Amino acid sequence: MTITKAAIAQQESVELSVVIPTFNERENIVPLVERLRAALAGISWEVIFVDDDSGDKTVDVVRRLSLVDRRIRAIRRVHRRGLAGACLEGILSTSAPIVAVMDADLQHDETRLTAMLAMMRSSRIDLVVATRYAGEGSSGEGFNRIRQAGSQMAIGMAQRLLKVETSDPMSGFFMVKRALIDELAPRLSQQGFKILLDVIASSPKPLQIGEISYVFRPRVHGESKLDASVVFEYLGLVLAKWSGDLISPRMLLFGLVGLSGVIVHLTALRLLLLEGFAFSISQAGAMLVAVLSNYTLNNSLTYRDRRRRGLRFLTGLLLFAAFCSVGVVAGTGVSSLFYAQEPQWWLAGLAGAMIGAGWNYITSSMITWRRSG
Structure with missing residues (x-):
């Protein structure tokens, strides 16, 4: 396939790439694209939707x-989540020098992108955070009281433990130099919901x-992806960074699950x-029972x-149990001696x-989920 000089020039001229992760956001795509076209008029831009194989x-x-x-x-990402x-x-897929990250649920104010880009152009800024908690920013419309209290608590934890100096380290709306992400990519976690932190x-x-303030809007279509697992992932990320990455978020979660397994076992x-x-x-x-x-x-x-999921959940359980049976036999023998x-x-x-x-950890990390990924 021949690539024309005009096509190359058009690709090279993209200044801003907007990256939007999606999972079951079908109804929001068209209105979001229309809003981006209006907000970014006069700017050379592209938008990349990264979809986790939405149903x-x-x-x-x-x-x-x-x-x-x-x-x-x-x-489209298959067999990958997060x-x-x-x-x-x-x-990492774009050549644009500046990248914005925002959600697909229409809660982020796309009209603030131009101000964020202007700040990136006019100063030696590495990244710009769209904040809900400074200036005229607000999260009241998009959060209920429980989620707002949880967000404030998470922000306080990040600021105290990690010495993060921004009013909204939990923001999913920010702009950054792609070169910085290129440099940091090997250090960044593939898990979790808070890449900015x-x-x-x-x-x-x-x-x-x-920082650029904005008002966090209420969701119109679709459902929030926040659940208990997101909270655990956030705690894992904070503790991992606090430990200097000696403990990975996945290892920490595995340890917490193992601790719960001890309680179940006893x-x-x-x-x-x-x-x-x-x-x-x-x-x-x-x-x-603890294995299950x-x-x-x-x-x-x-x-x-x-x-x-589905049948694969059952086959995974059988595979997991088969390897763990060795641990059951060994554990029973050791405990009987004790x-x-x-x-x-x-x-x-x-x-x-x-x-x-110990056997559970080996089979989980090296066999069961490695094969399913």
């Missing part, structure tokens, strides 16, 4: 629009950060013993970007649980 075929709407407007592009990873993939906390040198063991079962039988049963609990939670939280020497049910149970947890 509502969001990417089909984007592709139809791209047939009549070459400034619109789509990236807003941070989608944003990173979109940013990751960018700021991962930089080895202080960044020059500007609870099941105690209940089975109270029912009159022999210790070896009770221990084996408790370990199997750990698999379900890791599938929903730790490996949500590679989550197994119990014979020192008949403390909780100490013997804990020893067996540790054996099972």
Whole structure:
């Protein structure tokens, strides 16, 4: 295929790329594109929708629009999930020197993009944060009281633990130099929903950060993606950056799930013993219950970007259980030896649980979810 000089010039002239991660946002695509066209008149721009294989075929709407407007592009990600990873993939796919990231739900004020771009052009700013918590910014229209309180709490945690100097490190609406992301990409997490915080906390040198206030709008179409797993991912990201990346968010989540598995294990063991079962039988049963609990939670939280669903959930459970059966046998043997020497049910149970947890980690990270991703 021959690429004309005009086409090359057109690609090189793009100054601003707007990266928009999507998951089931079909109804918002057309109105968002119309708003971008109006807001960015006179600017050389493109928009890249990075879709996590939406069930509502969001990417089909984007592709139809791209047939009549070459400034619109789509990236479809299969077997991959996560807003941070989608944003990173979109940013690294463009040659534009400046990249904006915003949501597809129409809650971000696209008219602020021109002011953000002007700030990037006129000063030595590394990134511009569109903030809801400074100047004339507000989040009242887009958040209920519970979500607003949670957002403020998360911001306070990031500012205190990570020394982040911006009023809205939780913002999903910002503009950044692509060269900075190129440099930081190996340090950034593919998980989570807050790539801005990751960018700021991962930089080895202080960044020059500007702020533009905006009013956070209420969602019109679709549903919010915020759930309990997002909260866990955020806590994992904060602690990972606080530890200097010694602990990855996935490792931390796996550890928390493992801790819950210990509680499940000991609870099941105690209940089975109270029912009159022999210790070896009770221990084996408790370990199997903990395996099921750990698999379900890791599938929903730790490996949500590679989550197994439907029949694949069941085949994954069988695969996981098959490998964990070795841990069950070893853990039962070790705990029975402990119990014979020192008949403390909780100490013997804990020893067996540790054996099972170690094998659980190996099978999870190297086999079960690696194969499903």
